[in-house]
Each structure stands twice: as C-alpha cells, then as structure tokens.
Amino acid sequence: MRQTWRWFGPDDKVSLRDAHQAGAEGIVTALYHIPPGAIWTPEDIETRLHETRFAANGAKSGLYWDVVESLPVSEAIKTQTGDWREHVANWTTSLEHLAAAGLETVCYNFMPILDWTRTNHRQILPNGGTAMVFDLAEFAAFDIHILARPDAAGNYREDIVREAARHAQKMSEAQKDELSHAIIAGLAGAVESWTLETLRRQLDRYSGVSSEQLRRHHFDFLEAVVPTAERLGLRLCCHPDDPPFSLLGLPKVASTENDYRLMVEAVDSPANGITFCTGSLGSRDDADLPGFVDRLGSKIAFCHLRNVTTYHKGTPTGFLEDDHLHGNVDMVAVVGALLREQERRRDEGRADWQIPMRPDHGHDLLDDAARGARPGYPAVGRLKGLAELRGVMHALAASN
DSSP, X not given: OEEEEEOOOTTOSSOHHHXXXXXXXXXXXXXXXSOTTSOOOHHHHHHHHHHHHBOTTSOBOSOOEEEEEOOOOOHHHHHTOTTHHHHXXXXXXXXXXXXXXXXXXXXXXXXXXXXXXXXXXXXXXXXXXXXXXXXXXXXXXXXXXXXXXXXXXXXXXXXXXXXXXXXXXXXXXXXXXXXXXXXXXXXXXXSOOOOHHHHHHHHHHTTTOOHHHHHHHHHHHHHHHHHHHHHHTOEEEEEOOSSSSOOTTOOOSSSSHHHHHHHHHHSOOTTEEEEEEHHHHHTSTTOOHHHHHHHHGGGEEEEEEOEEEESSSSSOOEEEEEOTTSSSXXXXXXXXXXXXXXHHHHHHTOTTOSOEEEEOOXXXXXXXXXXXXXXXXXXXXXXHHHHHHHHHHHHHHXXX
C-alpha cells in the first residue's frame, strides 16, 4: 500500500519534513479555509500543491499531494434545504478543478453536523502518553444536561442516563466547558465548529430527517456528482460515521458494511468508492473487517488504519483510541486482506491497484505534548503507528 500522511497545511505543528522522515510517500490534505458549499478555485488548489512540494525555504519536500481529505459536503446538501442545489454544482466544479490539477482520490463524508466525536482529546495513559476517547455516558451528560436537547434522555439506556446524571452533578462549570469544547469545537479536519446555540440551530435542520431520508439524500448527491467524477477519472470515497452509531438523535448512513453495500449498489461506478477506516468501523462489535475487504474491496479507494478498544461488548458505550496493533481490529488480518486485494487489482491491470493508506490518529508520545499538534495527529505517535503497519506489510509480503 502507498504510505501517506495527513497534513493540515503550513500552520501544522507536524511539518512536511517530519512526514518525510517518518517514511511517508505522499500527503493527504485539503483546503480547510474554504467553507462547505463554496468552490475550490484552481488558484487555491495550486497554492496547496506548491506547499506540499516545497518547504518554506524553497527546498523540495520529496512529497506530493496524493489524496484530498476532505472536500466537505454542506449541511444544506445533506438536508436538501436552502442553496443545496447550488452547493452540489459547486462541489462538481471543485472536482473539475481538482482533476485539472492532477488529483485523483477525493475523500468526503456524509455525517450530519459533527464530522467525528470524542469526549476527551488527551486522556492520560499508563505509560504517560495521551489518547483520544469516546465515552457514551459523558456524551449523554453533555447532551441531556449541558446542551439540554429536548427528549434527549429517550435516546439512551436507563443505566447510561443515570450515569450521565452522576457525571453532570460532579462536573464543575470549567469541566462542563471542557467537555463541550471537546465535542463541538471542531476536531482536526473538521471545517466547521459550533457553539451550543449554533449546534441547537443545526439540530433543528435535521428535525424529522430519518436515516432512510438521509440515505436518499446521499444517493441523490452521488447520482449528481459521480458521472462527473467518472468522466474525470476521479475516485470518490465516503468515510464512515465516527462513531458508527446515532448521536444527538441524528441519522447515520455509513456505519456498517451493509450501509456501504447499499451505497455502492445505488450508484454503480468505479468513481463511487469507500474510505475504509478500521477505527470507525471497528468500534462496532459486529464488524468483520477482513470480510469487508474480501466482499467490498474492489470499491476501497483509500484506507485509514487505526485501532480502538471498546469498553464493553454489545451496545457501544465508548472506546479508547488504542495502539495500531492492539484493540478490536485484527490489523494483521486486515492488512493481509488489503494486500490480497491489491494483488487482485494488479492482476486485472487496474491503474489504481495500489491503495493509499495513512496511519490514522496516534498517541501523544515523547515530545508530542510539547509540540502541541492537533488531537490525534502527533508526530511521534503517528510515526510509531506507521512503522508498526509498515512492519506488518513487510512481514506479510515476505511470507507469501
């Protein structure tokens, strides 16, 4: 697999030089300053291309922009309200501009409002490092007692509601603010952030929108943009819901293998593909990730390789972002399945036989905390993950 590295632009505390030294072969980035619904202009795209190819001192970085992550889909498109048709047209125009600049793989998601959600960005680990976590009871405390969403308690089991009440009672105002910030202020890669009031207004837009309706909106979006992507030779790839279950009473349409099967069957095209995120999908106990690759691997255009350890079996109540080789996901089996898929593609003569992957998320280790990079995107923690994944790939290749 092609080893890539997410980079957030010149203000990223983890530099291109760091990525190159970690052994990355390509860069995953986006135009984070452009709001959802607006056009990505050729000038902005060319600026980012130049920034990935050259360091601040003018020296070549040795890296190129491989994958767009993400070209955001606006809430208007997801809800089919307001200027949503114009936003779809703008999204298609952005695809034209990206293809003209030589980009081929475009990741996006169809998650309502919150791109991804954690309740603590830096939980201290036994070794002194930190990791991101999601705790459903803490999230319920935010939802029921801080956001005060009407009828929120009805979306949780009784034991979670009771635990949420205990959390809320113990929290100081500063701790409530910290929890709210962790959930709604925007994690790395999110283009938008919210306040309690703006989040409430966004939730109102989804009033009455079921998962079935959101899925129809997703398919409508794909029917509108995939023909252009196919004509341009682009690969669009949808990222899973993170976490892969409903929060805030919102619908979800990319949480399971069956969701993806429905998606690729609805618009059957080589341009309609999957971002295979092992951490998002793997936080459900019913996920069979090696089997997912065996069954839908031909549609995988991009991989996020990370691992999680869930707190309890059965109904998801939370998870820890674990080491890349420890957790729910049998990473060796998953990588083996992906390597077999690559071989199958190469035998077929597919130009896109090599699947780009990146080590997703990582613990803050050694001097990561002092560097102050975005949560989940440290230098040392991701280097460790990439090295472990690289070792798995080399070992599996040598055994064949």
